[in-house]
Amino acid sequence: MSYYQHPLDVTGLPSWKALEEHRLAMQNFNMREAFQADPARFEELSVSCCGLFLDYSKNLITPETRALLVNLAREAGVEQAAHAMFNGERVNASENRPALHTALRRPMGDNLIVDGENLMREVHGALAQMTDIVGRIHNHLWRGYNDKPITDVVNIGIGGSFLGPQLVSEALLPFTQQCGVRCHYLANIDGSEFREVTANLNAETTLFIVSSKSFGTLETLKNAQAARTWYLARGGTEEKLYRHFIAVTSNKQAALDFGIREKNIFPMWDWVGGRYSLWSAIGLPIALAIGMHNFKDLLSGAYSMDQHFLHEPFETNMPVLLAMLGVWYHNFWGAQSYAFLPYDHYLRNFVKHLQQMDMESNGKSVRQDGTPVSCGTGPVIWGGVGCNGQHAYHQLLHQARR
Known part of the structure; x- marks a missing residue:
């Protein structure tokens, strides 16, 4: 029986017990001594793939730790769960839906049949629609x-409709197209942000993208209504409102009622979680900034990592190793928070997106069947630009007693 139909208590697995014993043996672990004792530690505990390099040799682990963590992942059924998700099984048991954001990155020619329908036709149909409008x-x-x-272009959205696109647009700023447009993001319901975003905009040359799965999210709808009022107050007409508003939503009728033309409404499927949606038409502001060819390269890179995750042995599998290190620190070392400190200016909002990706995903108190969890599901994610942090909170991290 699939894990999502019959969740297990991982703390009762032999591999969990083995890790508890190993943690006691690691009590006096010393990083400097570990490197001195094993000159090949860096080579042993690092991996590269898909243009990324992961050095995890500076963690509180040994090769034995990795072997035990990998055993836990296997015993818990991570491999079977991954394939179930990629194949479109209803792994979202509470809503009885698949979780198929990975389908958004699959290449043309792939087939993914769910309930008798090939979802890839819909995915690439939306990409073609994006290509047309961006062009x-x-x-x-x-x-x-x-x-x-x-x-x-002003993107009106919140949560996954805001954090992901904003991060990627900033991170890929060097790829901005000269023929592109200036992209702005509006999420806060506080009118001060709306006034700040629109202060230097011309209603005649501004396009709003309203990104809301339900087209009823309070903050997004209020900002969309404010944008409509702003547009009309500056000479725009109801008749030509369709030239200034695009929607990304699963509620087509609500978007039509707002005044958006059907051909300017992009799909948002219930099998894509908001926090994973930047790969869909939610990423339209990204495509408008960097160009559709670069957006498709972005999808291709994500697909490469998807394949790495699916097929690479756990011992050298980047996502699995990072996930299991999280389990190791949170449940066996008692780490309650993780600080992420990007030093690249273009990644200054990385932590905001990661907070949603990790904490919204793992912020659970029960398993899929409703029984209480018996281990920590995730830490508090926080942080900021590294060089700024060095002159702020690094003092406490390195020297304070806790």
């Missing part, structure tokens, strides 16, 4: 109510 905007064929080309 029209970049080539100045999409024009506002006064027939002026679009120069600015």
Whole structure:
């Protein structure tokens, strides 16, 4: 029986017990001594794939620790669970749905049949729709109510409809297209943010993207209504409102009622969680900034990592190793929070997105069958730009008694 139909208590597994014993043996572990005793420690505890390099040799582990963590992953059924998710099984048991954000990254020609339908046709149909609109905007064929080309795009969304696209747009700023548009993000329901975002915009050349699965999220809908009022107050008309508003939603009728034309409504499927949705039409502002060809390269890179995760042995599998290190620290060393400190300016909002990815995913108190969990499910994620942190909270991290 699949794990999501009959969840298990991992703390009762032999591999968990073995890790508890190993943790006691690691009580006096010393990092400097570990490197001195094993000159090959760096080579042994590092891996590269898909243009990424992972050095995990500076963690409180030994090769034996890795072997025990990998055994836990196997005994807990991680491999079977991964394949079930990628194959479209209803791993979201509480909502009886698949979790198929990975399908958004699969190449043309792939087939993924769920309930008798090939979902890849829908995925690549949406990509074709994105390609068309991005091309029209970049080539100045999409024009506002006064027939002026679009120069600015405001993405209205919150949560996954905001954090992911904003992060990627900033991270890939060097790839911004000269023919592209300036992208702005609006999430906070506080009117101060709306006024700040629109202060230097021209209603004649501004396009709003309303990203909301239900088209009823309070913050997003209030900001969309404010944008509509702003547009009309500056000379825009109801008749030509369709030239200034695009929607990404699963509630097509609500978007139509708002005044958005059907051909300007992009799909958002119930089998894609919001926090994983930047690979879908939610990523439209990314594509408008960096160009559709670069957006497709982004999808291709994610697909490469998906394949690595599915097929690489756990001992050299980046996502599995990082996940199991999280289990190791949180449940066996008592680490209650993780600090992430990016030093690259373009990754300054990395932590915000990671907080949602990790804490919204793992913030659970019960298993899929409703029984209480018996171990820690995840830490508090926090942090910020590393060089700033060095002159703020690093003092406490390195020297304070806790």
